[in-house]
Each structure stands twice: as structure tokens, then as C-alpha cells.
Amino acid sequence: MSPVSHSEWDRPADASSPHEGGFRAQIDISTTRGGPRYGELNEELRRLMDLARYACPPEELTEAMIAQVRALNENLAKVQVDEWETPSGTRIDLPSRGNLTLPPYVVTDGGPDGVIADVTFRPFHLGGNKAAHGGHIAVAFDDLGGLASALKVEGVTRTAYLTVGYRSLTPLDTPLQMRTWVETLDGRKAFVKGTLHDGDRLCADVDALFIALKPGQP
Numbered sequence: 001m002s003p004v005s006h007s008e009w010d011r012p013a014d015a016s017s018p019h020e021g022g023f024r025a026q027i028d029i030s031t032t033r034g035g036p037r038y039g040e041l042n043e044e045l046r047r048l049m050d051l052a053r054y055a056c057p058p059e060e061l062t063e064a065m066i067a068q069v070r071a072l073n074e075n076l077a078k079v080q081v082d083e084w085e086t087p088s089g090t091r092i093d094l095p096s097r098g099n100l101t102l103p104p105y106v107v108t109d110g111g112p113d114g115v116i117a118d119v120t121f122r123p124f125h126l127g128g129n130k131a132a133h134g135g136h137i138a139v140a141f142d143d144l145g146g147l148a149s150a151l152k153v154e155g156v157t158r159t160a161y162l163t164v165g166y167r168s169l170t171p172l173d174t175p176l177q178m179r180t181w182v183e184t185l186d187g188r189k190a191f192v193k194g195t196l197h198d199g200d201r202l203c204a205d206v207d208a209l210f211i212a213l214k215p216g217q218p
């Protein structure tokens with residue numbers, strides 16, 4: 001169980017956390033937090049999630065694995081920190097900033113004109129019949145749409161709405177290209193568009209609105 005209480009991590013921006021609003025009041029991007037092998041740990045955890053998705057263990061093995069995973073969780077429980085200090089989400093040298101909850105992507109180009117990323121949906125992201133789950137595709141659009149809007153407004157944004165068009169099946173274990181960009185900026189409103197391609201084939205597209213947060217806004 002996490003020793004971090006809700007009130008500890010849900011702290012608002014204040015004079016000691018001068019960043020952009022309450023969403024990431026004290027974000028501190030890093031390439032070192034968690035140590036040089038944190039990326040390797042992340043990849044092993046992703047592999048665990050992938051393998052678990054398709055595993056059907058016999059009872060004796062299930063029992064052994066419960067003990068092994070429990071031991072792993074006990075180690076993780078000893079090193080809990082709050083959301084602003086965890087490497088997960090702040091390690092910009094790692095796929096998806098080291099955030100395991102996101103499909104792994106690598107940004108190949110990013111700026112105020114938009115973001116291009118290579119993204120691979122893995123066995124963990126299975127929806128059905130070897131295709132990616134639509135929810136995971138929306139997660140990728142949300143994060144990379146959030147990044148495109150943040151780079152445009154030079155601040156933190158929150159998603160107001162996000163509509164995904166699923167145009168064709170999205171394969172697993174295949175490097176895909178996701179693009180997101182701000183089509184129109186109207187004050188605090190960044191209207192974002194995006195596409196997901198497998199080669200020339202359009203898998204999905206997105207239409208979203210991100211709102212730039214006001215100083216101190218949660």
C-alpha cells in the first residue's frame with residue numbers, strides 16, 4: 001500500500017512551486033532520477049505486463065508467482081514518493097517519459113508546430129483480435145495532444161474534450177507514427193488535431209480541445 005496520502009500529493013501550486021498551475025505544480029524534468037538503470041526496470045515491468053496479458057499459469061506456478069510479485073511489490077512499497085518526485089512521467093530520456101501507464105512512444109520531432117512520435121502498442125494494449133484497445137489509443141492521443149498544446153501555449157494544459165475516430169485496426173508490436181498539432185489557438189483554447197498511421201494507412205485520428213491553465217489552477 002502506498003504511504004503517500006491524497007493530501008500530500010494533491011497539493012496546489014504556491015510560491016514554492018512556481019510552475020504552471022496545480023496540474024504539475026512542481027514538475028522537475030530529469031534524465032537521472034531513479035538512476036541509470038531505471039529505464040531497464042521500466043522495460044522489464046512492461047514485459048511483465050505484456051506477458052501477464054497472455055499468461056495462463058497452472059496452479060502451482062500461480063502460487064509461486066503470487067509470492068514473487070508480492071516480494072516485488074514490497075520492494076516498490078518501500079520507495080514510494082509523491083507524484084512530483086517520481087521518475088515515472090519526468091524522465092524525458094525514456095519512452096513516454098518513463099510513464100508505464102502510457103503506450104511507449106519516442107518523440108522524434110516536437111515544437112510549437114506539432115509533435116511527431118513513434119508509438120508501439122504492445123501485447124498489454126490488446127483490445128481484441130490482435131488489435132490495440134481503443135482506450136489505449138485515446139491515451140496516446142491525450143498525452144501527445146497535451147504535449148503539442150503545451151509546446152504551443154508554453155504552459156500546462158488540460159483536456160476539455162477528446163474525440164477519436166477509429167478508421168482502421170491498429171496493430172500491436174508494430175512501430176506506428178502519431179502526429180499531433182494545434183490547428184487553432186484561441187486565447188486559452190488550443191484546438192488539437194492528430195493522426196495515427198501504420199505506414200500510409202490511417203488507423204485513427206483525433207479532434208480535441210485543451211485549455212491552458214491559469215496560474216494556480218488545479
Ligand SMILES: CCCCCCCCCC(=O)SCCNC(=O)CCNC(=O)[C@H](O)C(C)(C)COP(=O)(O)OP(=O)(O)OC[C@H]1O[C@@H](n2cnc3c(N)ncnc32)[C@H](O)[C@@H]1OP(=O)(O)O
Nearest residue numbers: 142143144146147150157158159160161187188189209211
Ligand atoms: C509536458 C508534458 C505533456 C503532458 C501531457 C499530459 C496530457 C494529459 C492531459 C489530461 O489528461 S488532463 C485530464 C483530463 N481533463 C480534465 O480532467 C479536465 C477537467 N475539466 C477542467 O479542469 C476544466 O473544465 C477545464 C480546465 C478543462 C476548463 O475549465 P476552466 O474554468 O479553466 O475554463 P472555462 O470553463 O472558463 O472555459 C474556458 C473556455 O473553454 C471552453 N470550454 C471549456 N470546456 C469545454 C468543453 N468541454 N467543450 C467546449 N468548450 C469548452 C469554454 O466555453 C470557454 O470558452 P470561451 O473562452 O470562448 O468562453
